[in-house]
Structure formats: structure tokens, C-alpha cells
Amino acid sequence: xxxxxxxxxxxxxxxxxxxxxxxxxxxxxxxxxxxxxxxxxxxxxxxxxxxxxxxxxxxxxxxxxxxxxxxxxxxxxxxxxxxxxxxxxxxxxxxxxxxxxxxxxxxxxxxxxxxxxxxxxxxxxxxxxxxxxxxxxxxxxxxxxxxxxxxxxxxxxxxxxxxxxxxxxxxxxxxxxxxxxxxxxxxxxxxxxxxxxxxxxxxxxxxxxxxxxxxxxxxxxxxxxxxxxxxxxxxxxxxxxxxxxxxxxxxxxxxxxxxxxxxxxxxxxxxxxxxxxxxxxxxxxxxxxxxxxxxxxxxxxxxxxxxxxxxxxxxxxxxxxxxxx
Amino acid sequence: xxxxxxxxxxxxxxxxxxxxxxxxxxxxxxxxxxxxxxxxxxxxxxxxxxxxxxxxxxxxxxxxxxxxxxxxxxxxxxxxxxxxxxxxxxxxxxxxxxxxxxxxxxxxxxxxxxxxxxxxxxxxxxxxxxxxxxxxxxxxxxxxxxxxxxxxxxxxxxxxxxxxxxxxxxxxxxxxxxxxxxxxxxxxxxxxxxxxxxxxxxxxxxxxxxxxxxxxxxxxxxxxxxxxxxxxxxxxxxxxxxxxxxxxxxxxxxxxxxxxxxxxxxxxxxxxxxxxxxxxxxxxxxxxxxxxxxxxxxxxxxxxxxxxxxxxxxxxxxxx
Numbered sequence: 001x002x003x004x005x006x007x008x009x010x011x012x013x014x015x016x017x018x019x020x021x022x023x024x025x026x027x028x029x030x031x032x033x034x035x036x037x038x039x040x041x042x043x044x045x046x047x048x049x050x051x052x053x054x055x056x057x058x059x060x061x062x063x064x065x066x067x068x069x070x071x072x073x074x075x076x077x078x079x080x081x082x083x084x085x086x087x088x089x090x091x092x093x094x095x096x097x098x099x100x101x102x103x104x105x106x107x108x109x110x111x112x113x114x115x116x117x118x119x120x121x122x123x124x125x126x127x128x129x130x131x132x133x134x135x136x137x138x139x140x141x142x143x144x145x146x147x148x149x150x151x152x153x154x155x156x157x158x159x160x161x162x163x164x165x166x167x168x169x170x171x172x173x174x175x176x177x178x179x180x181x182x183x184x185x186x187x188x189x190x191x192x193x194x195x196x197x198x199x200x201x202x203x204x205x206x207x208x209x210x211x212x213x214x215x216x217x218x219x220x221x222x223x224x225x226x227x228x229x230x231x232x233x234x235x236x237x238x239x240x241x242x243x244x245x246x247x248x249x250x251x252x253x254x255x256x257x258x259x260x261x262x263x264x265x266x267x268x269x270x271x272x273x274x275x276x277x278x279x280x281x282x283x284x285x286x287x288x289x290x291x292x293x294x295x296x297x298x299x300x301x302x303x304x305x306x307x308x309x310x311x312x313x314x315x316x317x318x319x320x321x322x323x324x325x
Numbered sequence: 326x327x328x329x330x331x332x333x334x335x336x337x338x339x340x341x342x343x344x345x346x347x348x349x350x351x352x353x354x355x356x357x358x359x360x361x362x363x364x365x366x367x368x369x370x371x372x373x374x375x376x377x378x379x380x381x382x383x384x385x386x387x388x389x390x391x392x393x394x395x396x397x398x399x400x401x402x403x404x405x406x407x408x409x410x411x412x413x414x415x416x417x418x419x420x421x422x423x424x425x426x427x428x429x430x431x432x433x434x435x436x437x438x439x440x441x442x443x444x445x446x447x448x449x450x451x452x453x454x455x456x457x458x459x460x461x462x463x464x465x466x467x468x469x470x471x472x473x474x475x476x477x478x479x480x481x482x483x484x485x486x487x488x489x490x491x492x493x494x495x496x497x498x499x500x501x502x503x504x505x506x507x508x509x510x511x512x513x514x515x516x517x518x519x520x521x522x523x524x525x526x527x528x529x530x531x532x533x534x535x536x537x538x539x540x541x542x543x544x545x546x547x548x549x550x551x552x553x554x555x556x557x558x559x560x561x562x563x564x565x566x567x568x569x570x571x572x573x574x575x576x577x578x579x580x581x582x583x584x585x586x587x588x589x590x591x592x593x594x595x596x597x598x599x600x601x602x603x604x605x606x607x608x609x610x611x612x613x614x615x616x617x618x619x620x621x622x623x624x625x626x627x628x629x630x631x632x633x634x635x636x637x638x639x640x641x642x643x644x645x
Contacts, residue, residue, distance in 0.1 A: 135598070139609070
């Protein structure tokens with residue numbers, strides 16, 4: 001074809017809207033975040049910008065120090081708890097939610113009466129706003145909510161079950177207090193249940209599509225060779241849908257790292273650094289305390305984590321895929 | 326697709342069908358338990374939206390006619406309401422300003438979808454139908470967007486928009502409907518849907534035969550003519566998939582909406598209901614009504630379009 005300058009101009013014009021959006025909103029902010037994370041400033045014009053990187057007021061140092069410099073008080077900007085919460089959430093999502101979803105997908109995908117109807121129902125919560133789901137479960141966990149009502153109907157003393165309501169800072173698992181208080185600390189598990197409830201249908205749908213895509217003759221061959229159903233699942237279906245499992249794992253992990261809506265709805269009111277996820281810190285630094293430097297540092301940590309985990313997961317799945325093939 | 330698998334099974338299954346029956350019933354039972362787990366919270370939400378707080382808490386008292394004393398009724402969590410408190414609905418509708426919230430969310434979503442579709446169709450056309458050096462590389466560059474979390478843009482874009490005054494602007498592009506400051510959501514949402522948009526479009530555009538381009542070219546169409554007259558009309562199936570995907574990305578988005586929008590007249594649905602919950606923490610009936618009102622339209626649309634919506638979700642994920 002002719003490569004005149006008008007042709008090149010046309011190529012550029014077609015790319016222009018996407019390039020503009022992409023570079024200004026996705027690419028440039030990464031560099032801006034890295035730069036801003038080296039400064040401390042609270043005026044949006046940046047007029048009070050002070051360079052703090054590598055010094056004792058370094059933003060990353062602040063985020064990762066558990067106690068204030070005098071060693072007495074807890075640092076409310078500490079990101080460690082939030083990160084561990086996100087990691088636990090990611091692990092639970094990957095190792096509890098995905099196997100369950102796989103089970104559903106296998107049950108449905110191999111042909112069962114009403115499979116589409118089941119799927120349609122399981123997928124429904126995915127579409128409901130997480131804000132609504134957070135509030136709904138907030139009500140379920142309420143001291144006077146249905147969970148405690150059910151427990152007391154079964155004769156369990158409900159007074160010890162705070163579930164997610166703030167109870168004298170004993171909420172985080174590694175603070176040690178939760179052991180003393182019995183079930184005083186339940187917030188982490190309690191917040192995982194809605195995640196499980198909402199997204200299991202999503203993963204089940206993806207995997208179901210995968211199971212449906214397994215060629216019928218492959219399964220036939222397996223059956224003729226005397227495979228049991230379990231062997232069919234393990235040796236044929238699961239290896240075959242590995243690309244979909246990879247997507248599911250990436251979604252589960254990066255989704256957990258980025259999670260915000262549910263936690264903000266359930267715990268945002270407490271404004272308690274003990275029960276938070278990284279995005280809530282980002283929100284607080286941006287909207288409540290105007291500590292843009294710290295916020296940018298949080299964003300950089302999130303970007304790096306998302307990239308690293310996506311890479312790692314791709315790597316893991318690539319190696320396993322090679323072995324199978 | 327599903328029937329093909331179903332029909333083949335009994336043939337090779339050596340009449341295994343009848344032997345499997347009891348386990349099938351077990352599977353159905355387990356699935357039905359899951360269905361109950363799925364539906365019950367929603368039923369509970371709907372049921373407490375029609376009750377008063379005293380009824381839920383068991384603080385309700387009625388006069389016992391025989392003894393002449395007031396008797397406390399038990400808490401009613403699970404059952405149907407003793408008296409249906411329909412009033413919760415108009416009150417929630419009014420105090421949360423639900424109509425306006427829906428309108429705002431709808432406007433933001435529609436324009437985000439439009440922008441995403443235009444940008445990704447055009448870019449995809451340039452990268453798959455036009456011949457130039459580096460088009461493969463450019464595609465890879467756009468695919469980076471799949472891994473970049475939306476959080477990356479929050480502060481930098483916020484600072485810039487605040488500086489140019491977009492966040493506090495009172496300009497109304499369409500009076501009472503589209504505000505200039507809604508652009509602060511539309512543009513980032515579109516930017517973050519773009520990578521998936523291009524991924525989906527590449528799949529769909531690849532299915533359009535290249536012969537059509539050549540025929541149009543011989544008929545005297547330029548690159549723009551081919552795009553508008555040949556490619557666009559054939560991309561209508563992609564519009565629904567891409568539109569549904571983008572819609573689901575922005576309809577429920579909270580982080581950007583809550584940071585960028587401070588004027589309650591411009592709130593989107595998630596921000597608005599978040600505020601509403603904050604104000605009415607103890608009035609269960611009203612909160613329940615708010616929850617139901619905010620959920621119902623999505624669920625109704627889902628019931629009507631469930632297959633399309635599921636396809637929209639899968640299109641991105643399976644290819645990605």
C-alpha cells in the first residue's frame with residue numbers, strides 16, 4: 001500500500017483518541033506517582049512541596065514503620081497491617097474460592113439438568129454493587145443482625161460475637177488480643193465471606209465456559225481408557241483449561257490487592273488503621289488528610305505489587321503448562 | 326455447544342447414566358444449598374426493607390386482650406413482615422435522592438461507554454487493518470493497561486483536575502443532566518476500560534473478512550470510508566459485548582467517584598448510597614429499602630439479558 005504522509009497521518013489520527021487517553025491517564029500518572037512519592041505536600045498546587053526521599057521523613061519509611069519515632073505510639077499511617085490483610089485475602093481467594101468455583105464449574109459443565117439456571121443464579125451477586133453487598137453483610141453481622149439472632153436461637157451466647165463492629169482495637173489477628181477475647185477478632189474472616197459470596201459465581205462462570213470448551217472426543221477417549229470422573233477432571237479438564245485458571249488467579253489476586261469498596265463500606269466509618277486495605281489508606285491520604293506524598297507512595301506500592309504478582313502468576317502457569325505439553 | 330456435549334455422553338458412557346443417578350441427586354442437593362446461600366441474603370434484604378426497626382429487633386409490643394397487659398412480640402428477622410411497611414420505599418427514594426443518583430450513574434456510564442467504544446474501535450482499526458511498522462508493538466503497549474491498577478491514576482489526575490478547576494466546576498453541559506465535572510470520572514473510566522476494549526475489538530474485527538476492505542478500496546473508499554462504511558456497521562456485535570463490559574466497570578465504581586465528586590447533586594449511585602447509609606445507620610427498614618431500590622434495576626436488566634451479560638464478562642477474561 002502507499003505509505004505517503006497522508007496515510008501516516010491517518011494512522012496517527014485513528015490512534016489519537018486511544019493514545020491520548022492511555023498516555024495521560026495510565027502511563028504518565030505512574031511516573032508522576034513515583035515522583036510525588038519522594039515529596040511531602042498537602043497543597044494540591046504543590047506549592048508546599050518538600051523533598052523527603054531517602055531522609056528520615058521518607059514516605060516509604062513512614063508507611064513501613066509500625067511505631068512513631070519516639071517508639072511509644074502506633075503509627076496510624078502504617079501500611080503493614082493493610083498489606084497483610086490484602087495478602088491473606090488474596091490467599092483465601094485463590095486457595096478457597098477458586099477450588100470451590102472449580103467444583104461448581106465441573107458439576108455444571110459436564111452436563112446436568114438446569115445448568116444454565118444454576119449458573120445464572122450463582123452469577124447474580126457479581127452484578128450487585130459492592131457497596132450494597134458491604135452494607136447488606138454489615139447488617140448481617142450487626143450485633144442485632146440475623147447471624148447473632150440465629151446463633152442465639154441455637155442457644156449460643158451472642159454477646160461475645162462482635163463480628164466486625166469495633167471492639168476496643170482487638171480486631172486484627174496478630175495483635176494477640178483476639179486469643180484472649182475468644183471470638184473477639186473475626187473481622188478478617190467475616191469480610192472474606194462476602195467476597196466469596198459475591199465472586200464465586202464469576203469464577204464459576206469463567207471455568208464453566210472452559211469446561212464446556214473441552215473437546216468432547218478428548219473426554220470420550222479418556223472414558224474409553226477407563227478414566228473415573230475424578231481422573232477425567234484431574235488429567236484432562238483441569239490441564240486443558242489452565243489458561244482460564246491463570247486469568248482467574250490473576251483476577252483473584254490483583255482484585256484482592258486492589259479491593260476497596262467492601263472494606264470502605266464495612267470499616268470505613270471506624271477510620272481504624274487496624275482494619276483496612278491498602279486502597280483505604282490511599283483514600284484517606286487523598287481525601288481526608290491531604291498527604292499526597294504518602295498517598296503516591298501507597299499507589300506506587302500497589303502498582304508494583306500488581307505487576308509483580310501478574311508476572312509471577314504468568315510464570316508459574318507457563319512452567320506448569322510446559323510440563324503438561 | 327452444550328447439547329453437543331450432552332448428546333455424546335451417554336453413547337460413550339456405556340449406560341453409566343443410570344449408575345450415576347444417586348450421585349446426581351447429591352450434586353443437585355449441593356447446588357440447591359448453594360442457591361439458597363445465594364438467594365437468602367437477598368430475600369432477607371427485601372424482607373427487612375418492609376419492616377419497622379422495632380419489629381426486626383423484637384421491641385414491638387401488643388396489648389393482650391385477656392390480661393390487659395402489653396406483651397413483647399419476638400424479633401422477626403426471617404419471616405414475612407407482620408405489617409407491610411411500604412412507606413420505607415418512598416422515604417428512602419426521597420432522602421437518598423435515588424432518581425438523581427440513577428440518572429448521574431447512567432449518564433456517566435453511557436458517555437464512558439461511548440468514549441471507550443470510539444477510542445478502541447479506531448485504535449483497533451489502525452492496528453489491525455492499516456499496515457505500518459510497529460503496529461504489533463503498539464498493541465502490546467496498550468495491553469499493558471490490563472495490569473495497571475486504576476489506583477495509579479487517582480492522585481496525579483486528581484491534582485491536575487483540581488488545579489484546572491474541573492472538580493468544582495459548576496458548568497452544566499446538558500443542564501441538570503451532564504455536568505462538566507462528570508468528565509473527571511468519564512475520562513479515567515474510559516481510559517481504564519480501553520485495554521480490554523481493544524482486546525475485545527481485535528477479536529471481533531479479526532472476524533471481518535479483509536476482502537471487504539479491498540473491495541471497498543477498489544470502489545474508491547479511503548481509509549476513513551472503509552472504517553465508517555464497512556467496518557463500523559459490521560462491528561455491532563462488539564458494541565454490546567464491549568458496552569456491557571464497560572458498563573459493569575463504571576456503574577459500581579466507588580474509589581474515583583468518592584474522591585472526585587464532592588457535590589451531592591453530582592453523586593453517582595455508589596457514592597450516594599454510601600452517604601445514605603452513613604446518615605441512617607439505625608433505621609433498618611429505610612436502609613433495606615435503599616438497598617433494594619439500588620439493586621433492583623440491575624437485577625431486572627440481568628434477568629432480561631443474562632446470557633449477553635455473561636458473554637460480555639467472559640469475552641474479556643477468556644481471551645485475556
